[in-house]
Amino acid sequence: MANDAKIDRRRMIALGAAATAGAFVPAPVLALNDTQARALITRTVDDVNKAIASGKSGSALYADFERIFVKYGDVPIIARSALGVAARSASSAQMSAFTKAFQGYLARKYGKRFREFIGARFEVVGARPVKTFYEVKSTAIFRGQAPFEVLWHVSDKSGQDRFFNLVIEGVNMLASERTEIGAMLDRRRGDLNAMIEDLKKAG
Amino acid sequence: MSTFRNTAGPLAACVMAVSVLAACEAPRPAPGSVYDPYEAENRETHEINKAVDAAAFRGEAKQPGPIGQGVANVGHNLGLPRMVVNSVLQGRPEPAVKNTLRFAINTTLGVGGLFDPAGYWFNLPEETTDFGETLHVWGVREGAYMELPLIGPSTERDTVGKIVDVLIDPVGHVLSGNDLWVARAFRLGARSVDRKRYGATVDSVLHDSADSYAQSRLLYLQNRRHKLSGAAASDETVFDPYEDPYGE
Numbered sequence: 001m002a003n004d005a006k007i008d009r010r011r012m013i014a015l016g017a018a019a020t021a022g023a024f025v026p027a028p029v030l031a032l033n034d035t036q037a038r039a040l041i042t043r044t045v046d047d048v049n050k051a052i053a054s055g056k057s058g059s060a061l062y063a064d065f066e067r068i069f070v071k072y073g074d075v076p077i078i079a080r081s082a083l084g085v086a087a088r089s090a091s092s093a094q095m096s097a098f099t100k101a102f103q104g105y106l107a108r109k110y111g112k113r114f115r116e117f118i119g120a121r122f123e124v125v126g127a128r129p130v131k132t133f134y135e136v137k138s139t140a141i142f143r144g145q146a147p148f149e150v151l152w153h154v155s156d157k158s159g160q161d162r163f164f165n166l167v168i169e170g171v172n173m174l175a176s177e178r179t180e181i182g183a184m185l186d187r188r189r190g191d192l193n194a195m196i197e198d199l200k201k202a203g
Numbered sequence: 204m205s206t207f208r209n210t211a212g213p214l215a216a217c218v219m220a221v222s223v224l225a226a227c228e229a230p231r232p233a234p235g236s237v238y239d240p241y242e243a244e245n246r247e248t249h250e251i252n253k254a255v256d257a258a259a260f261r262g263e264a265k266q267p268g269p270i271g272q273g274v275a276n277v278g279h280n281l282g283l284p285r286m287v288v289n290s291v292l293q294g295r296p297e298p299a300v301k302n303t304l305r306f307a308i309n310t311t312l313g314v315g316g317l318f319d320p321a322g323y324w325f326n327l328p329e330e331t332t333d334f335g336e337t338l339h340v341w342g343v344r345e346g347a348y349m350e351l352p353l354i355g356p357s358t359e360r361d362t363v364g365k366i367v368d369v370l371i372d373p374v375g376h377v378l379s380g381n382d383l384w385v386a387r388a389f390r391l392g393a394r395s396v397d398r399k400r401y402g403a404t405v406d407s408v409l410h411d412s413a414d415s416y417a418q419s420r421l422l423y424l425q426n427r428r429h430k431l432s433g434a435a436a437s438d439e440t441v442f443d444p445y446e447d448p449y450g451e
Contacts, residue, residue, distance in 0.1 A: 081444035088449060112403045132443045146328040151437065157445040164444055167437055170429020171422050175440065178450060179421050183414030202411070 032156040037134035038127045040161045041152045044072040045122040045138055052118055065114070066107035074155070074162035075103045081164075082177040086185055086192060094192055101199040106177075108203035110166075122150070133157075133164075237420060238347050245350040249416045252355055253409055256398075261406060265399045273317045278393025279329060280309050280316025281386050284373040289332045293340040298330035305329065331430075334371065335364025339431045348420055356423035 051064040069075055079099040080087045087095065120140040127136045133155040139147040153165035166173040181195075184202070188194040239245065267275060283306040290299035305328075308321040321327040338360050339345075346359025357365065369375065378386055398405060412418040428436035442450065 077444050077448065080448050081450060085449045109407060112407060116401060116403055130438060130441055132446065135441075145322065146331075153441065155443070155445060165441075167441075170426045170437055172425060172437070172440055174442075174444065175425070176418065176421055179417050180413055183412070183417060187413050 032134055032154065032161060034127045034129075034134065036156075036161050037136050037154040038124055040072060040154055041127075041136040041138060041163065042124045044068060044152070044163065045124055047072075048114065049122055052114060052120075057115075061115070062104075062107045062111040065111040066103055069103055069107055072163055074158045074160075074164045075099060075106075077158065077164050078106075078174065078177075079103070081174050082181045083185075084178055084182060086190070090192055094196070097196050098192070098199070101196050102181075105199050105203040112203075117148075120148070136163075237424060238345075239420065240347050241349060245348065245420075246416050248350045248352055249419070252350065252353065253415060255353065256405075256409055260395070260398050260402065261410060265402065267396045267400060271396045271399070274389060274392040275396035276309070276313070276319050276393075277316040278389040278391070278396075280306065280313070281374050281390055282393075283329065285368055285371065286330065286332050288371055288373060289334055289337045289368075290330070292334075292337045293332070295340075298332065301327055302330050333361075333364055334367040335361035336431055338364055345428075348424065350416075350419075356419050358424075358427070361427070 047064075047068050051061060051068065054061070054064070056064065076099055079102040080095070082102065083090070083098060090098065117140055120142045122138050122140050124136060124138045127134055129135075130153070133153055136152045136154055138150045138152065140150065141147050149169055151167040152163045153167070154161060154163050156162070164174075181199075184198055185192065185195050188198065283302050287299050287302045287306070290296070290302065304325075305321040308325060308327070309316045309319055312318075312320045322329075335358075343360055349357045349359060349362055351357050351362060351365075354365070374386055375383060408418050408422060409415050425436075425440070444450070
């Protein structure tokens with residue numbers, strides 16, 4: 001009897017620990033852990049800070065951001081997801097042309113946006129498992145202002161630790177790009193090749 | 204003297220706003236989704252707003268100079284009493300106290316709000332809130348998406364919130380005549396300084412998007428839900444593209 005009580009207590013402690021650690025994470029075991037996810041984003045954020053502080057502007061700065069995206073982000077999955085169902089019927093040549101145009105577009109678009117963070121410092125402040133991946137939280141700190149939150153979604157399902165989404169103050173990059181790419185495709189009446197040409201100039 | 208100068212007016216307005224919203228049968232939107240039954244009208248308003256914005260602001264983002272920054276500071280400072288009222292109505296003493304301290308420090312040490320010593324020296328940034336949030340705390344649903352003339356993206360709940368915010372604003376009860384108009388001019392000034400400062404982002408959404416209406420709507424709703432519900436709101440919208448690459 002005493003033994004049973006002991007096991008029960010242990011089980012309760014384990015359950016309690018699991019609940020506080022991550023809460024309701026579904027069964028699949030993550031190979032990626034908290035430390036690795038944080039490490040990836042710490043390196044990413046360091047490079048972002050360096051790019052912002054470099055004083056570069058225009059295409060030189062966007063080239064830096066494109067390198068950061070390609071190095072730490074899973075660009076193919078981001079591109080595929082942004083294209084949505086249209087990716088199904090795309091040929092592999094179209095997919096690679098789209099992916100290449102998309103990464104340049106993202107670098108220009110987010111490069112412009114990150115320019116507004118001049119004078120700010122990004123810091124990694126925490127990580128937690130969400131559904132099937134890790135979410136790493138970073139904040140941009142401006143003196144005298146409330147910190148600005150950027151969440152990075154990290155997965156190792158591509159075979160390497162990579163981020164595949166950004167959530168800036170609640171605004172989900174994948175959701176936003178899916179809307180935008182969908183609208184660009186509509187404007188070209190679904191002509192993917194024409195849309196890829198537009199994308200090379202967009203952002 | 205308008206009837207709203209005494210307290211019965213705004214209180215009645217509050218009660219009315221809440222009962223109107225409670226009666227409204229708007230469905231609760233699914234997480235991450237958009238409820239936009241007025242899309243056609245909203246799109247018309249959006250085109251007008253975009254034209255106004257292009258005429259007034261479009262161009263390079265600009266960090267404000269000392270005068271612009273001063274105007275913005277005064278304008279923001281005058282918004283604090285209203286935020287304190289809202290925090291109290293929400294039953295949140297901490298932001299109420301912080302914003303009260305911030306207002307006291309910036310109005311005195313900061314020379315009528317011209318400077319921001321509370322933010323710089325005392326780590327007391329503005330704890331932004333409004334009556335739309337108060338309605339959320341009271342359990343009122345978001346309602347339909349709306350784009351308001353000149354103001355921009357909103358929801359039914361936030362629109363009622365904006366109206367009530369004007370009515371319950373302590374600044375409007377303390378100041379009158381010219382003083383009140385000067386205060387309003389500073390509030391408007393602060394808005395345009397902010398528009399310039401975050402110009403690149405706004406330009407990119409309003410003037411560079413393929414569908415700027417859909418893009419502003421998504422950004423507003425996601426950001427607003429995040430502000431009101433925190434991580435719970437973003438957790439509901441996350442998805443794993445490795446499991447669902449086409450987002451079906």
